[in-house]
Amino acid sequence: MSSNEYKSWELDQNYREIADHIGIEAFNKLLWLCGGEHLYIPKTDKVWRRERNKRILEDFNGGNIKALARKYSLSERRIQQIVNESREVQ
Numbered sequence: 001m002s003s004n005e006y007k008s009w010e011l012d013q014n015y016r017e018i019a020d021h022i023g024i025e026a027f028n029k030l031l032w033l034c035g036g037e038h039l040y041i042p043k044t045d046k047v048w049r050r051e052r053n054k055r056i057l058e059d060f061n062g063g064n065i066k067a068l069a070r071k072y073s074l075s076e077r078r079i080q081q082i083v084n085e086s087r088e089v090q
Contacts, residue, residue: 053082 011019019027056068060083069076 053086056082057086 015027018030022030052072056072056079059068059071060079065076065079065083068074068079072079
């Protein structure tokens with residue numbers, strides 16, 4: 001029996017929840033790719049933070065901090081920090 005023939009309900013509860021969310025085929029790919037390894041999966045915001053900050057900097061025009069804060073669901077202070085941090089790097 002190949003691994004694709006297994007059903008998620010045949011899995012241990014911990015694995016079943018993952019397989020039910022991503023699908024049994026994706027779960028099997030994950031097993032093949034990372035099986036036997038310790039895998040840390042960061043929270044969504046951490047994964048996409050760099051891209052979000054890049055977009056904020058692209059949108060920033062010097063006077064739209066409040067609008068950017070609303071658009072990206074961040075505080076005005078955080079938008080200003082992102083802008084300032086990019087200036088320090090340059």
